[in-house]
Amino acid sequence: MPAILQVKNLKTHFFTDAGVVKAVDGVSFDVQAGETLAIVGESGSGKSITALSILGLIPSPPGEIIDGEVIFDGRDLLELSDEEVREVRGNQIAMIFQEPMTSLNPVLTIGEQVAEPIEVHKNLPRDAAMARCVELLAKVQISDGENRARDYPHQFSGGMRQRVMIAMALSCSPKLIISDEPTTALDVTVQAQVLELLKELTQEQGAAQILITHDLGVVARYADHVNVMYAGRIVESGTAISIYDDPRHPYTIGLMASIPNLDDDVKEKLIPIEGQPPNLAKLPPGCPFRPRCRHAIDRCAVERPELETVADEHKKACWIDVNGQ
Amino acid sequence: MSTGNEERILEVRDLKVHFPVAKGILFKRHIGDIKAVDGISFHAHRGETVGLVGESGCGKSTTGLAILRMLPVTAGEIIFEGENIANYTKTEMRSVRRRMQMIYQDPFGSLNPRMSIATIVGEPLVVHDMAGSRAEFDERIAELLEIVGLDPAMRGRYPHEFSGGQRQRIGIARALAVNPDFIVCDEPVSALDVSIQAQVINILEELQERLGLTYLFIAHDLAVVRHISDRIVVMYLGKIVESASRLDLYHEPKHPYTKALLAAVPIPNPRAEAAREHIFLEGEVPSPLNPPSGCHFHPRCPYVTDRCRTEEPEIKQAANGHSVACHLFD
Ligand SMILES: Nc1ncnc2c1ncn2[C@@H]1O[C@H](COP(=O)(O)OP(=O)(O)O)[C@@H](O)[C@H]1O
Ligand SMILES: Nc1ncnc2c1ncn2[C@@H]1O[C@H](COP(=O)(O)OP(=O)(O)O)[C@@H](O)[C@H]1O
Ligand SMILES: [Mg+2]
Numbered sequence: 001m002p003a004i005l006q007v008k009n010l011k012t013h014f015f016t017d018a019g020v021v022k023a024v025d026g027v028s029f030d031v032q033a034g035e036t037l038a039i040v041g042e043s044g045s046g047k048s049i050t051a052l053s054i055l056g057l058i059p060s061p062p063g064e065i066i067d068g069e070v071i072f073d074g075r076d077l078l079e080l081s082d083e084e085v086r087e088v089r090g091n092q093i094a095m096i097f098q099e100p101m102t103s104l105n106p107v108l109t110i111g112e113q114v115a116e117p118i119e120v121h122k123n124l125p126r127d128a129a130m131a132r133c134v135e136l137l138a139k140v141q142i143s144d145g146e147n148r149a150r151d152y153p154h155q156f157s158g159g160m161r162q163r164v165m166i167a168m169a170l171s172c173s174p175k176l177i178i179s180d181e182p183t184t185a186l187d188v189t190v191q192a193q194v195l196e197l198l199k200e201l202t203q204e205q206g207a208a209q210i211l212i213t214h215d216l217g218v219v220a221r222y223a224d225h226v227n228v229m230y231a232g233r234i235v236e237s238g239t240a241i242s243i244y245d246d247p248r249h250p251y252t253i254g255l256m257a258s259i260p261n262l263d264d265d266v267k268e269k270l271i272p273i274e275g276q277p278p279n280l281a282k283l284p285p286g287c288p289f290r291p292r293c294r295h296a297i298d299r300c301a302v303e304r305p306e307l308e309t310v311a312d313e314h315k316k317a318c319w320i321d322v323n324g325q
Numbered sequence: 326m327s328t329g330n331e332e333r334i335l336e337v338r339d340l341k342v343h344f345p346v347a348k349g350i351l352f353k354r355h356i357g358d359i360k361a362v363d364g365i366s367f368h369a370h371r372g373e374t375v376g377l378v379g380e381s382g383c384g385k386s387t388t389g390l391a392i393l394r395m396l397p398v399t400a401g402e403i404i405f406e407g408e409n410i411a412n413y414t415k416t417e418m419r420s421v422r423r424r425m426q427m428i429y430q431d432p433f434g435s436l437n438p439r440m441s442i443a444t445i446v447g448e449p450l451v452v453h454d455m456a457g458s459r460a461e462f463d464e465r466i467a468e469l470l471e472i473v474g475l476d477p478a479m480r481g482r483y484p485h486e487f488s489g490g491q492r493q494r495i496g497i498a499r500a501l502a503v504n505p506d507f508i509v510c511d512e513p514v515s516a517l518d519v520s521i522q523a524q525v526i527n528i529l530e531e532l533q534e535r536l537g538l539t540y541l542f543i544a545h546d547l548a549v550v551r552h553i554s555d556r557i558v559v560m561y562l563g564k565i566v567e568s569a570s571r572l573d574l575y576h577e578p579k580h581p582y583t584k585a586l587l588a589a590v591p592i593p594n595p596r597a598e599a600a601r602e603h604i605f606l607e608g609e610v611p612s613p614l615n616p617p618s619g620c621h622f623h624p625r626c627p628y629v630t631d632r633c634r635t636e637e638p639e640i641k642q643a644a645n646g647h648s649v650a651c652h653l654f655d
């Protein structure tokens with residue numbers, strides 16, 4: 001399968017009073033058609049900025065994409081005009097954010113908001129777009145769509161608003177859907193409904209998905225491939241099975257040991273990752289994980305490791321050979 | 326950690342917390358009650374952790390706050406260390422209050438930004454006349470900060486200078502200041518990054534072992550609750566639907582709601598996930614102002630029968646302490 005998206009050496013920095021925040025600092029990965037790629041990492045590791053860079057949504061100033069390529073459908077999105085990017089964004093790449101309330105307009109009805117992009121991108125008259133909207137609401141399991149389309153966002157629960165966002169994302173049959181922590185604010189039961197729906201509908205449309213999350217359980221349930229991010233870089237990547245069966249980066253290994261699993265019968269003590277995530281404006285030389293790493297050697301303080309292949313489809317950026325078992 | 330101690334430090338009997346709902350601006354009309362907590366009974370042994378789970382809006386926080394008497398109790402008994410404190414006056418509560426403390430979800434919102442760490446942590450000491458001399462006070466603050474893994478030299482700093490995980494440690498130090506026996510932990514790690522959650526969970530576990538604390542641990546993350554709890558109570562719309570030991574609840578869940586909650590939590594292991602049965606609960610928690618008739622869960626229940634629509638199931642105690650409120654188990 002050909003890659004539908006190729007991100008190459010992406011660097012997005014923020015030029016602030018406190019210094020240059022290297023939010024994304026040399027990130028490369030591919031997304032294959034039809035697959036779900038998860039990006040995991042703790043807050044501040046650059047997950048959202050990676051997504052926003054792909055979509056051309058970096059606030060500038062203070063942000064700037066200083067290097068890299070984002071190849072989608074044979075074109076480098078970073079080279080396109082604003083108008084061309086907007087066309088791609090509404091039509092071929094869709095985005096679902098964590099808090100739908102901030103992406104929905106509170107003074108427009110749900111129907112107006114779902115129908116609008118259909119009218120614009122598919123050039124349909126209003127009533128045809130509205131009919132399509134009711135169809136889409138039914139697809140995301142919102143019944144009584146004709147009436148609910150007349151409601152405003154505040155009349156919907158968090159889970160229902162996220163369904164509306166999915167309906168909007170799917171309205172133009174995108175090839176790629178980027179969801180950024182789409183269920184973090186929701187109950188687990190509603191999270192399961194929303195993620196399952198997202199999975200079914202992306203599969204039905206043959207779309208690929210980038211799923212950004214901090215939840216290793218969600219990754220295990222839904223991802224085919226995983227990128228683990230730390231301090232603006234990918235520190236480990238591989239198939240979901242290889243990352244969980246055989247994690248190789250001390251940060252990935254640390255994450256796995258620090259979370260309780262629902263199926264743990266014996267209460268084993270959790271092993272936390274000590275310390276705090278780094279300040280991206282004041283990164284020390286060498287590997288940014290070194291201050292929290294129990295395996296660090298002298299080299300880690302001076303040279304930053306690049307991603308290298310450790311096994312088929314499995315890469316890590318670490319100087320030492322650590323085994324997670 | 327279970328100590329095998331059978332002394333009930335806390336016994337809650339038929340607790341109800343209702344919030345009246347009024348409508349109208351000039352002439353307020355009482356139009357009904359939100360039955361946030363509606364007749365729940367459970368207990369905690371000294372030294373154990375009782376987990377309280379359920380979707381948001383099920384009444385978990387209300388339960389915790391009512392036990393601490395930080396909300397008016399509508400009916401029922403709260404027997405704490407042998408005394409029914411449900412109707413205690415403010416003055417009567419004074420001596421009890423020291424022994425029960427709370428740790429909140431949002432360590433930032435619950436810490437006064439204009440107070441130094443020493444003042445925040447020491448405030449309960451002052452309130453309870455336990456501050457002693459200046460030197461004793463200072464020594465106690467240093468000791469408390471050390472217990473939660475913070476450098477006592479940070480005592481003069483302000484909350485905004487700390488990360489989320491550190492602020493939660495400050496919240497824990499403050500709760501510990503007056504040597505409580507019982508602590509309500511309301512979503513204490515929900516706002517923290519995964520790598521930091523484990524730090525805080527470990528501190529809570531170590532303190533429990535060291536000081537013999539009893540926790541009521543409220544969280545929506547079942548994996549965290551199952552990790553820390555000895556027994557788990559599952560709530561739905563103001564009622565307890567099931568309670569069991571941490572092992573039984575996972576291996577032999579009875580109530581369809583418990584099963585659905587467990588199934589919804591993904592396990593961080595793709596092989597385990599692929600082998601699991603995925604059941605999906607439909608819909609969302611209805612409004613507690615107009616709860617469904619009969620069993621509150623019936624509109625979402627895959628096993629619903631006519632009886633569930635009209636008759637409310639009673640909670641049935643089994644010998645091993647596993648209880649369930651569901652007509653399927655009559
Ligand atoms: N507008 C901005 N100005 C300055 N720094 C920013 C801005 N937006 C994000 N950052 C910084 O970029 C880094 C990565 O952020 P983000 O991608 O949002 O992290 P994640 O999504 O992994 O939690 C963080 O350190 C964040 O503080
Ligand atoms: N002070 C209050 N006044 C009115 N309703 C309240 C109040 N506090 C909580 N509620 C309602 O009681 C129900 C239970 O709330 P809560 O105990 O916070 O649930 P949980 O902690 O399980 O999410 C909710 O419907 C909530 O809106
Ligand atoms: Mg983010």
Ligand SMILES: [Mg+2]
Nearest residue numbers: 385386387511
């Ligand atoms: Mg709550």
